[in-house]
Amino acid sequence: MANTGAAAAKPPRVRLKLTATERKASIMLALLFASRMLGLFLLTPVFAVAALSIPGGNDAAKVGLALGAYGLTQAVLQIPLGMASDRFGRRPVIVAGMVLFVAGGIMCALASDINWIIAGRVLQGLGAISAAITAWVADATRPEVRTRAMAMVGGSIGLSFAVSLVLSPVLVGEFGLSGLFWAISLLGFICLLIAAFGVPAAPQAMQPIVQAKASDVLGHADLLRLNFGVFCLHFILMAMFVVVPGILARLGVRCLAALGSLSAGHPAVVCTDGAGRVLYRNPTRAQGGA
Numbered sequence: 170m171a172n173t174g175a176a177a178a179k180p181p182r183v184r185l186k187l188t189a190t191e192r193k194a195s196i197m198l199a200l201l202f203a204s205r206m207l208g209l210f211l212l213t214p215v216f217a218v219a220a221l222s223i224p225g226g227n228d229a230a231k232v233g234l235a236l237g238a239y240g241l242t243q244a245v246l247q248i249p250l251g252m253a254s255d256r257f258g259r260r261p262v263i264v265a266g267m268v269l270f271v272a273g274g275i276m277c278a279l280a281s282d283i284n285w286i287i288a289g290r291v292l293q294g295l296g297a298i299s300a301a302i303t304a305w306v307a308d309a310t311r312p313e314v315r316t317r318a319m320a321m322v323g324g325s326i327g328l329s330f331a332v333s334l335v336l337s338p339v340l341v342g343e344f345g346l347s348g349l350f351w352a353i354s355l356l357g358f359i360c361l362l363i364a365a366f367g368v369p370a371a372p373q374a375m376q377p378i379v380q381a382k383a384s385d386v387l388g389h390a391d392l393l394r395l396n397f398g399v400f401c402l403h404f405i406l407m408a409m410f411v412v413v414p415g416i417l418a419r420l421g422v423r424c425l426a427a428l429g430s431l432s433a434g435h436p437a438v439v440c441t442d443g444a445g446r447v448l449y450r451n452p453t454r455a456q457g458g459a
Contacts (some may be wrong), residue, residue, distance in 0.1 A: 185313045190369050194309035195318040197368040201360050202302055203325035205267075208274070208356035210333035211340065211349060212236070213410050219346045225283030233411050235287045240403075242294030248386065251300035259305040259371070260364060266296030267361035274354030278347050289350075308371035 187195065216236060220226030254262040273293030280286045303322070310318045340349045386392065 185311070187310070187314050187317065191310045191314060191318065194369050194371065195306065195321050197363055198302060198306050198309070198318075199321040199325040201263075201363045201368065202299075202322050203329045204356050204360045204363070205270070205298075206326050207329035207333055208270075208353040208360075209239070210330050211337045211353055211356075213337075213407070214334055215337045215341045215349070216346075217411050219341050219349070220283060220286075222346060223280070223282055223286070228283065229411075231283045231287065235283060235290050236407060236411060238287055238290040239294040240407075242291055243297045243299070246295060246297035247300050250297050251304065254298075254301035254304060259301050259308065260368070262301050263298045263305070263364045264361060266298035266301070267357055267364060269293065269296035271354050271357040271361065274350050274357055278350035278354060280347075280350075305368070305371065309369070 213236070217232055220232050220235070225231055250262055250266065270293050273289045273291070273295075276289030276292060277286045280289060303319075306318050306322060307315060337349065340352055344351070
């Protein structure tokens with residue numbers, strides 16, 4: 170019976186570790202993704218209000234176009250540039266995309282009105298390299314540890330979004346909208362350096378990459394459902410950032426969100442009007458309460 174039980178016992182699972190090359194590639198690509206996304210997220214929370222300081226910034230349609238032009242060009246070029254990275258390599262395509270991103274950011278920083286900002290945002294969006302970066306993560310890691318590498322990238326994106334909500338109002342308050350675009354361009358240049366020199370070369374694949382037709386990808390039912398869900402999520406998020414700040418500004422409302430104590434477990438939000446009168450205070454637990 171003992172022998173039977175020993176034979177039936179399963180061997181312990183061995184948790185594979187990232188190799189030194191995989192770890193470096195994952196960290197560098199996560200840093201690359203985080204820096205690039207921070208450059209994008211910095212603009213989102215403040216642009217609708219900060220654009221009022223430039224000619225044409227009071228046109229809601231043009232403000233929305235300035236934010237949406239980047240996403241539109243990204244949506245059109247993600248698949249073509251992803252296929253180009255399969256053909257010509259990840260690094261050249263990503264470096265070229267970051268050059269366009271930096272050039273567009275500089276154009277926005279030097280813009281004299283909202284129309285030039287729209288043009289700069291279109292130029293930024295031409296560097297649609299998210300798919301290429303994700304593919305580079307897959308190239309640089311084994312299938313057994315790839316999920317951990319992808320988790321590092323995903324965590325870095327969430328962190329960059331949180332940092333942008335705190336940092337963007339400070340940058341606009343100190344340096345204005347032009348200064349914010351210079352900061353975005355600087356982050357893009359950092360990404361360019363990381364892509365060019367920081368990420369180790371991925372090992373050659375044992376089997377050649379099978380090129381899928383764009384029609385097959387765009388017509389895939391499961392991908393269509395996933396893409397529609399992501400579209401709805403970002404549509405609502407961007408609409409709130411474009412519309413809500415302007416509405417609050419016109420009402421003369423200032424909202425101060427401060428993190429409550431760790432024991433409270435939720436943020437405290439206070440909204441006041443232009444005269445400083447409290448319009449809303451969300452309920453919080455009394456200190457020392459049960």
